[in-house]
Amino acid sequence: MTPLPSKTARTAPPDADSHDADSHDPRSPAPDDPQAPHAPHSPAPDGPATTHASHAAAGATAATRPVLSVRDVRIGHPAGDREIVHGVSFDLTPGKALGIVGESGSGKTLTCRAALGILPPPFEVTAGTVEIDGTPIAELTPRQWTELRGTTISAVFQDPASYLNPSLRVGAQIAEVLRVKKGLTRREARARSVELLRSVRLRDPELVHGQYPYELSGGMLQRVLIAAAIAAGPRILIADEATTALDVTVQAEILDLLEDLRERTGLALVVVSHDLAVVAQLCDEVLVMRGGEVVEQGPTSQVLHNPQHPYTRLLIAEHEQYGLDRFLAPEEAA
Numbered sequence: 560m561t562p563l564p565s566k567t568a569r570t571a572p573p574d575a576d577s578h579d580a581d582s583h584d585p586r587s588p589a590p591d592d593p594q595a596p597h598a599p600h601s602p603a604p605d606g607p608a609t610t611h612a613s614h615a616a617a618g619a620t621a622a623t624r625p626v627l628s629v630r631d632v633r634i635g636h637p638a639g640d641r642e643i644v645h646g647v648s649f650d651l652t653p654g655k656a657l658g659i660v661g662e663s664g665s666g667k668t669l670t671c672r673a674a675l676g677i678l679p680p681p682f683e684v685t686a687g688t689v690e691i692d693g694t695p696i697a698e699l700t701p702r703q704w705t706e707l708r709g710t711t712i713s714a715v716f717q718d719p720a721s722y723l724n725p726s727l728r729v730g731a732q733i734a735e736v737l738r739v740k741k742g743l744t745r746r747e748a749r750a751r752s753v754e755l756l757r758s759v760r761l762r763d764p765e766l767v768h769g770q771y772p773y774e775l776s777g778g779m780l781q782r783v784l785i786a787a788a789i790a791a792g793p794r795i796l797i798a799d800e801a802t803t804a805l806d807v808t809v810q811a812e813i814l815d816l817l818e819d820l821r822e823r824t825g826l827a828l829v830v831v832s833h834d835l836a837v838v839a840q841l842c843d844e845v846l847v848m849r850g851g852e853v854v855e856q857g858p859t860s861q862v863l864h865n866p867q868h869p870y871t872r873l874l875i876a877e878h879e880q881y882g883l884d885r886f887l888a889p890e891e892a893a
C-alpha cells in the first residue's frame with residue numbers, strides 16, 4: 560500500500576509532452592477480432608450500491624460524451640456455462656479517470672481486456688456492450704481494431720518486460736509504433752521517441768533510446784511502456800496494476816505523469832489497482848469488484864468516505880491501518 564496525497568492535493572508539473580505521441584505495446588500480438596455477442600443494456604436486477612450517473616446521449620458535448628462506455632458487460636466461458644464477470648457498467652469521458660479495485664480474481668483484468676477486445680480464450684463477452692467513441696466494439700473488423708489500438712485506446716499492464724521485445728533497443732520499439740501508427744519517417748520517429756522518453760521523465764532519454772530492455776530497471780521499463788502506450792496519442796489509457804511492482808518513489812512519479820497527461824491532454828484513464836491510495840490520487844470515480852460483481856460504484860471521495868457496502872468498508876479498514884487519512888485531502892476526510 561502506498562500512502563499518497565489525494566488527487567486534489569497534488570499538482571503535476573507541466574513538462575511532459577505526449578498527446579500526439581503515441582501508443583501501445585509495440586510487441587503485443589494483434590488480438591483476434593472480438594466477435595463477442597452483445598445485447599441491449601438492461602439494468603442489473605440487483606445492482607451495486609451506486610451513485611454513478613449515466614450519461615444522456617442526447618445533448619452531450621464532446622467533453623461529456625463518453626469515449627468508453629461499458630454497459631452491463633458479462634464475461635464467461637459460453638461452452639462451459641461459467642460466468643466470471645456478472646455485469647459491469649461505466650462511462651468514461653475525456654479527462655476523467657475511473658478506478659477499479661477489488662480482491663484478486665474479482666474480474667478487474669478481464670473487464671479491462673473486454674474493453675480492449677483482447678479477452679483470453681475461452682472467455683467471451685456473453686452479454687452487454689462496450690462502445691468506443693459510440694461504436695460497439697463487437698462490430699469492429701480486425702482492420703478497424705488495428706487502427707483503433709494505440710491511436711484511440713491503449714493499455715499498460717504490470718510486468719513491462721514481457722511486453723517489450725528483448726532483442727530490440729527500446730527506442731526502436733517506440734519508433735516503430737510512431738512509424739506504423741503516425742506515418743512518421745525514420746528520422747522523425749527517432750526524434751519523437753526520444754521526446755517521448757523524456758516526457759515520461761527518463762533522465763537520459765538519448766541513452767535509454769539506444770538501450771535494450773535488459774539494461775533497464777523495472778521502473779524505467781514501465782516508463783518506456785507508458786511512452787509506447789501514449790505515442791500515438793490515444794484518448795483512452797487502461798493502466799492495469801501498472802505501478803504495482805514499482806517502489807514507492809517511482810510509483811509516485813508515474814502516477815504524477817498519468818495525472819499530468821490526463822489534465823493536459825484530456826486522456827481518459829481506467830486504473831486498476833489493489834491500492835486505494837493510487838485510486839484516491841488519480842480517480843474521479845471508483846468501482847469496487849468482488850467475485851465478478853460490482854458491489855459499489857460512485858465518486859471516489861464519496862465511496863471512500865461513505866462506503867455503503869461491507870466489502871468496501873473492509874477494504875478501507877485494511878488501508879486505514881496504513882494511514883488512509885494520509886492520502887486523503889483534509890477537506891475530503893469528513
Ligand SMILES: Nc1ncnc2c1ncn2[C@@H]1O[C@H](COP(=O)(O)OP(=O)(O)OP(=O)(O)O)[C@@H](O)[C@H]1O
Binds near residue numbers: 643663664666669680
Ligand atoms: N487466461 C485465463 N485462463 C483461465 N482463467 C483465467 C484467465 N484469466 C483470468 N482467469 C480467471 O478469471 C477470474 C478473474 O480474473 P482477473 O484476472 O480478471 O481478476 P483480477 O481481479 O484482475 O485479479 P488480480 O487482482 O489478481 O489481477 C479469476 O478467477 C481468474 O483465475
